Amino acid sequence: MTENARLIDRQLVHRCLAGEPQAERALYDAHVERIYRLMHRMAGDADLAADFTQEAFIRAFERLEQFRGDSSLATWLHTIAVSVALNGMRKVKRIRSRTENIEDTPDLAARPVGFSGDLKLRLYTAIDALSEKLRPVFVMHDVEGYTHEEIAGTLGIPVGTSKARLFDARAKLRLALAAFAGDSIA
Amino acid sequence: MTIDKDDRADGMLIEASRDYNAPAAVPRDAMWARIEAARKSRLAPKRSRWIWPSAAVAAAAVIMAVGVVVGRRWERGSSRAGLAANTTTAPATTATGPESDASGSLSYKLVVQKHLANSEALITSFRSAAKRGEVDAQLRDWSKDMLSTTRMLEASGTSSDPTIKRLLSDLDLVLTQIKLYTARGTNDADDLDLIEESINSRGVMTKLRSTLPARTLPAGT
Numbered sequence: 001m002t003e004n005a006r007l008i009d010r011q012l013v014h015r016c017l018a019g020e021p022q023a024e025r026a027l028y029d030a031h032v033e034r035i036y037r038l039m040h041r042m043a044g045d046a047d048l049a050a051d052f053t054q055e056a057f058i059r060a061f062e063r064l065e066q067f068r069g070d071s072s073l074a075t076w077l078h079t080i081a082v083s084v085a086l087n088g089m090r091k092v093k094r095i096r097s098r099t100e101n102i103e104d105t106p107d108l109a110a111r112p113v114g115f116s117g118d119l120k121l122r123l124y125t126a127i128d129a130l131s132e133k134l135r136p137v138f139v140m141h142d143v144e145g146y147t148h149e150e151i152a153g154t155l156g157i158p159v160g161t162s163k164a165r166l167f168d169a170r171a172k173l174r175l176a177l178a179a180f181a182g183d184s185i186a
Numbered sequence: 187m188t189i190d191k192d193d194r195a196d197g198m199l200i201e202a203s204r205d206y207n208a209p210a211a212v213p214r215d216a217m218w219a220r221i222e223a224a225r226k227s228r229l230a231p232k233r234s235r236w237i238w239p240s241a242a243v244a245a246a247a248v249i250m251a252v253g254v255v256v257g258r259r260w261e262r263g264s265s266r267a268g269l270a271a272n273t274t275t276a277p278a279t280t281a282t283g284p285e286s287d288a289s290g291s292l293s294y295k296l297v298v299q300k301h302l303a304n305s306e307a308l309i310t311s312f313r314s315a316a317k318r319g320e321v322d323a324q325l326r327d328w329s330k331d332m333l334s335t336t337r338m339l340e341a342s343g344t345s346s347d348p349t350i351k352r353l354l355s356d357l358d359l360v361l362t363q364i365k366l367y368t369a370r371g372t373n374d375a376d377d378l379d380l381i382e383e384s385i386n387s388r389g390v391m392t393k394l395r396s397t398l399p400a401r402t403l404p405a406g407t
Contacts (some may be wrong), residue, residue: 025218033212040209049209050217057221058228123202142200143207174195 009073016064028057031074035081041139042085043092044128052088056081075153082136082154119177126176130169137162138169195197214370294342298350299398301335305357306366306394308332309385320374326368333361 012030015023035056040049051147060080130138136155138148141162146154148162154161308328315321340354362383367374385391 028218028221029214032214032217036212036217041207044207046198046210046213050213050220053223054217056220057217058224061221061225062228068227071396087220120202120205123199124206127203127206139206170196170199174192177199 005072007067010069013064013067013073014018015070024061027073031077032057034074035077038078038140038144039081039085041143042082042136043089048088048092052081052085055088056084056160059084071153075150078150078154081158086132086136102179123173126173129176130172134165134169134172137165138173140168298339298354301332301339302353302357303392303398305332305336305361306391306398308364309360309391309394312368313382316367316373316378321368321371321373326365326371329365329368330360332350333358333365336361349393349397353390356384356390356393360384360388360390 007029012023016027032053034054036049039052039056040046043052055180056077060077063080067073071079127135127138137151140151140154141148148159148166151162152155152159157165232245308325312325312329315325336354336357340351340358353395360381363384367377367381370377
């Protein structure tokens with residue numbers, strides 16, 4: 001993060017804390033696109049993504065005076081957003097797991113084989129099944145294109161841990177797809 | 187598996203993951219509108235709803251303390267005067283006695299009225315917060331303060347009015363239940379029913395409203 005970017009962040013936060021509505025909207029506009037995209041990738045649902053994004057910004061505005069500028073404003077906002085999303089997804093999973101027995105689950109093995117359709121479907125199911133530690137790293141890096149430095153800052157982990165988690169996530173996904181796609185993946 | 191193979195597989199994974207939970211257009215304005223509305227509802231009512239009762243409780247406590255001190259000094263002064271007068275003329279005691287009683291009783295009545303008005307506000311706020319499942323720490327602290335004041339008024343024994351005595355005793359029970367409920371913070375429906383039963387079976391709200399002159403009722407209750 002450049003010194004100039006840090007200064008712009010601080011000025012924006014200072015204006016928000018002074019109660020300038022335009023500054024709050026400017027902060028929102030500057031970051032909402034990227035945060036919403038990440039929330040949608042994590043939640044897989046437009047309504048949930050909107051809920052998580054809103055909650056993240058509400059919390060961010062409530063805690064804005066706690067922003068020290070040690071990290072970029074974007075990283076700070078992402079940390080709040082990812083925390084909101086992970087907590088929200090835990091609740092959603094609990095609700096879904098209660099109804100899973102009643103609803104019919106799709107029988108993936110019975111579908112015709114084809115890379116563009118069913119392999120993707122199987123891959124998405126495998127990404128969904130990744131652990132809470134691996135999934136955000138994979139989604140942020142391989143799906144949304146965040147750097148390991150950004151991921152590390154957001155999740156509060158060392159860069160090396162982010163890399164290790166991505167390695168593990170990819171290995172698990174390759175394994176999950178191996179039986180389905182044969183040697184071309186595994 | 188070779189490094190080349192891993193790289194190739196990773197490339198395919200990344201390529202195939204690109205559409206994973208792909209987002210559509212960002213509902214920028216709709217989300218902003220909801221953020222603004224949520225922030226307003228979280229900030230504004232909470233402050234206006236709870237700050238004045240806390241201030242009112244503090245004010246009632248101060249008034250009561252002043253009332254008790256003034257009452258006691260008056261009582262001491264008048265009994266000394268009564269003793270002095272007793273040595274000369276007997277009727278002087280009967281002249282100062284009722285005056286002191288009247289003053290002490292007036293201070294007490296004012297304090298009690300303020301306390302009853304605040305109790306009504308607390309019970310109303312508690313009912314509506316419990317219905318929404320929004321019983322919080324401020325409500326817990328408020329009920330704790332109100333229970334302490336109720337017990338102080340009961341213990342002072344200044345009131346000769348049996349209606350007020352009974353009402354304070356009923357309030358003691360209801361406020362104890364509210365205090366315990368808010369301290370647990372579990373929103374238990376059975377506990378809430380018990381509180382409602384206590385309020386209704388004792389006619390607490392009716393008694394409070396009939397005891398209070400209209401002007402002492404707090405705004406917004």
